[in-house]
Amino acid sequence: MKTPALRPLTLGAAAIAVTLMLLGRAQAGDDDFYPPVTDPLTVQECASCHIAFPASMLPAASWTRMMGELENHFGDDASVDADTTAAITRYLVDHAGDARGQPGKLLRGLRPGDAPLRITELPKWVREHDEVPRSEWTRKDVGSKANCTACHIDAAKGYFEDD
Numbered sequence: 117m118k119t120p121a122l123r124p125l126t127l128g129a130a131a132i133a134v135t136l137m138l139l140g141r142a143q144a145g146d147d148d149f150y151p152p153v154t155d156p157l158t159v160q161e162c163a164s165c166h167i168a169f170p171a172s173m174l175p176a177a178s179w180t181r182m183m184g185e186l187e188n189h190f191g192d193d194a195s196v197d198a199d200t201t202a203a204i205t206r207y208l209v210d211h212a213g214d215a216r217g218q219p220g221k222l223l224r225g226l227r228p229g230d231a232p233l234r235i236t237e238l239p240k241w242v243r244e245h246d247e248v249p250r251s252e253w254t255r256k257d258v259g260s261k262a263n264c265t266a267c268h269i270d271a272a273k274g275y276f277e278d279d
């Protein structure tokens with residue numbers, strides 16, 4: 117005869133184990149987690165050449181400035197029609213690092229009003245990568261500092277841990 121009590125118990129234990137694992141990950145990753153872009157339009161237009169960089173990695177003024185000059189975007193033309201530009205700007209500004217409730221940890225050291233276009237030139241980003249050896253940056257699969265995914269495999273999901 118089967119033991120009916122055993123199965124639910126095992127499943128319950130497994131569910132608890134998985135929950136603890138997920139919680140552990142969320143907590144361990146707190147410092148290096150930046151909510152990924154969830155807006156489908158922004159993903160569609162801003163994740164074809166590189167990952168959709170988390171909105172909280174720049175202040176609102178940076179996004180407004182960048183979205184105002186998309187036809188000359190780091191040497192590329194990334195322009196989209198006016199409605200799309202407006203909608204993406206709204207999303208990025210609402211989720212910027214200096215917007216309410218967003219993690220602003222990468223903006224430390226910026227002065228109010230600063231509107232840098234590069235995450236990779238933020239004082240805090242530079243400091244976080246101070247000790248990454250030169251040989252890492254010159255790896256063939258890296259190519260550019262902006263190629264976060266080469267070193268942070270879960271970057272598109274918002275995780276920037278060292279792996």
Ligand code: HEC
Nearest residue numbers: 161162164165169190192193194233234235236237260262
């Ligand atoms: C046609 C290709 C293309 C599209 C589309 C595009 N980008 Fe870029 N983006 C680039 C290039 C090229 C760079 C410079 C990358 C480098 O330095 O290696 C860049 C760099 C960036 C950077 C700075 C990265 C750093 O160095 O910190 C940000 C932020 C950025 N893009 C945001 C966006 C946003 C927002 C959109 C959507 C509106 C977008 N990009 C769409 C090509 C594109």
Ligand code: HEC
Nearest residue numbers: 147148235244247248252253258261262263264267276278
């Ligand atoms: C050449 C590899 C490399 C690239 C490319 C790279 N990183 Fe990193 N990053 C690292 C390493 C290694 C660390 C850990 C440094 C340490 O702990 O001393 C790190 C740390 C970080 C941290 C701090 C995480 C924490 O624990 O608080 C953030 C945030 C981060 N990177 C974001 C980015 C972003 C955004 C990009 C792309 C625009 C990027 N990185 C590109 C290697 C890289």
